[in-house]
Amino acid sequence: MAAVTLKNVVKRFGVFEIVHGANIDVNDGEFIVFVGPSGCGKSTLLRMIAGLEDISGGEITIGGKLVNDIEPADRGIAMVFQSYALYPHMSVEQNLSFGLRMNGNPKADTERRVKRASEILRIAELMKRRPRQLSGGQRQRVAIGRAIVREPQVFLFDEPLSNLDAELRVQMRVEISRLHKELGVTMIYVTHDQTEAMTLADRIVVLNAGNIEQIGAPLDLYDDPANRFVAGFVGSPKMNFMAAKVVGNDGAVTLELTNHCGAKLRKPLSGAPPAVGAEVVLGVRPEHFFEAGEGDCDIAVKADVAEHLGSVSYVYANAGPEELIIEREASRQRANGDHMVVSIKAGRSLLFDKSGARIR
Ligand code: ATP
Numbered sequence: 380m381a382a383v384t385l386k387n388v389v390k391r392f393g394v395f396e397i398v399h400g401a402n403i404d405v406n407d408g409e410f411i412v413f414v415g416p417s418g419c420g421k422s423t424l425l426r427m428i429a430g431l432e433d434i435s436g437g438e439i440t441i442g443g444k445l446v447n448d449i450e451p452a453d454r455g456i457a458m459v460f461q462s463y464a465l466y467p468h469m470s471v472e473q474n475l476s477f478g479l480r481m482n483g484n485p486k487a488d489t490e491r492r493v494k495r496a497s498e499i500l501r502i503a504e505l506m507k508r509r510p511r512q513l514s515g516g517q518r519q520r521v522a523i524g525r526a527i528v529r530e531p532q533v534f535l536f537d538e539p540l541s542n543l544d545a546e547l548r549v550q551m552r553v554e555i556s557r558l559h560k561e562l563g564v565t566m567i568y569v570t571h572d573q574t575e576a577m578t579l580a581d582r583i584v585v586l587n588a589g590n591i592e593q594i595g596a597p598l599d600l601y602d603d604p605a606n607r608f609v610a611g612f613v614g615s616p617k618m619n620f621m622a623a624k625v626v627g628n629d630g631a632v633t634l635e636l637t638n639h640c641g642a643k644l645r646k647p648l649s650g651a652p653p654a655v656g657a658e659v660v661l662g663v664r665p666e667h668f669f670e671a672g673e674g675d676c677d678i679a680v681k682a683d684v685a686e687h688l689g690s691v692s693y694v695y696a697n698a699g700p701e702e703l704i705i706e707r708e709a710s711r712q713r714a715n716g717d718h719m720v721v722s723i724k725a726g727r728s729l730l731f732d733k734s735g736a737r738i739r
Contacts (some may be wrong), residue, residue, distance in 0.1 A: 381442030381455060381532035381565055382407045383428060389436035390423050390589075398424060399589045400437065405567060410559050412568045414576040414612070415586035421569045422537055424586070428567065429458050429535050442532055457526035458535040461542060463518045465510040465525075471497075472506040475524050489528075496527040499561060500554075516547045523558070536568040540575065552578055573613055577601070585609050607735035610662050616693060616704045618729075621661045628652035632730070632738075634661060636678065638699035644676040646725040650739050653732065660731040665693065665706040667727040674722030680705070682714035694719070 383405040390398035398420045405411045413421040426432040428439055430451035439446050446454050465474050475496055479489040497503040500520045510518055519539060526534055536555070540548045556579055559566050570576055576583045577597045585592040585600065585608070593605040597613075604610035610618050626643070627633030632652040636642045644661070653659060671677050680696035680703060687709065694705045694714055705721055730738040 382440075383533055383565060383567065384440045385424075385428070385437065386439075387437035388424070388427060388434055388439060390420070390427060390432070391435040396435075397589045398427075401591055403584055403591070403594065405565060408563050408565055410556075410566045410568065410579060410581045411584060412570060412576040412580035412582075413584045413586060414570055414573055415592075416612075417571060418588075419586040420589045421571075421586050425458075425535050425537055425567060425569045428533075429456055430454050431458075455532035456535055457529040457531035457533075458537065459523050459526050459539045461538040463510070463522040463542075465518060465521055467510050470507050470509060471502065471513070471521050471524075474510070474521055475528050478525065479528060492528040492530065493524075496524040499527060499558065500524050515543050516551060519543065519551060520554070523555075527558075527562075532564065534562075534564060534566045536566065538570055539568075540570075540572075548575070555579060574615055577613065583613070585612060587612075604729070604737070606737055607660065607662065607731040610729060610731070614664060616665050616706075618662045618664050619703045619705075620731075621663065621701060621703075623659050623661045625653050625655050625657045625659060628655055634659065634730075636661065636676070638701045639678040642676050642678050644723065644725055644728070646728065646730060648730070648739060653738060658733055659738065660733070660735075661723075662729040662731060663703075663723050663727065665704045668703075668705045668721040668723060671720040671722055674724040674727075676725075677720050677722045679718060679720050682717045682719050685710075685712060685714040687711065 385401050385403040388398060388401040401424060413424060415421050423432060427434045434447060441454055472493060475493045476489050497506060500523060502520050505513060505517060540551050543551060552575060568579060580597055582594060582596055583600055584594045587608050593600060593609045600609055600613045604613060622637040623634040624637060625632055626635045631645050631647040634644045634646060680698045682694045682696045684695040686693040690709060692707045692710050694707055696703045696705055732738055
């Protein structure tokens, strides 16, 4: 097992800097997920830890050892890719043992490791098959098996479930969680899927355009995001953002909701309130709309479409230019431009300034 640290890690491709000084401390045995939109630099960060990409500045350590100039094979890591990269002409067993055989690992030890991996992943009955005789999920298991047999200190996963269908993704997600518990080793996992991040991670690193926006436990990011980007990225369906203006700041801040006929919300803050006249943004999660009269401020919306998931329904509504997603108790009700009134609570909303920074 090993801790991984990144200190002021920078990556430049030519004149373009795409990672701007990343600082991350991954604890021994921790499951860390890098998440962020396409192009934010999460794969590059992972590839730098793996040694598949040079770093342009900063330091990376694995197990307390500086690895900046150490070859990938000598870093004590194993990486699982989105493309399974299995050898098509080899059986599952040969695919699993290939790397060890090439390194001249003793035969008995190779057999032991392959057997153990096949048991952990429950693929013992597939050992004689070729990759083309396997399902997508089975192939991905073999790919993970190839990482397990190396007995690495750190597992690195680069979007390993992207090629699987929705149901299999959920199943493999649970398997990877189980694997982490069973092996107890450090895992660093890259995905653009925030649900995957929320369900797998001990801690999530949210990346945006080469910067770390926030690092925290899934529910801490959900309940207490550092800024509007994290608030909007974590959670599904997404947090709603409503334009507002500060009309009073006597101890608490009083907001007028721009697109809701001047509806007003008084919200206590722990810090200094913004100036009267400031334009701000109020964030409300879909599940934090209440029945009319139950919150601190009622708003009227026009319900366009209702999506019924069985356990809950999501109403897609609008008010002027603002689109809102409102979670309701499960119902069969259709929404065809019905007017509805819902209520928001000061304590169940977050406030952001125009730049996206949190106002607490
Ligand atoms: P995705 O989810 O789409 O894989 P990502 O967050 O993993 O995205 P990276 O693959 O790390 O993003 O890429 C980050 C940025 O670096 C992108 O703008 C990409 O175009 C750029 N980039 C990646 N590799 C190279 C390269 N070899 N040369 C030049 N630019 C690159």
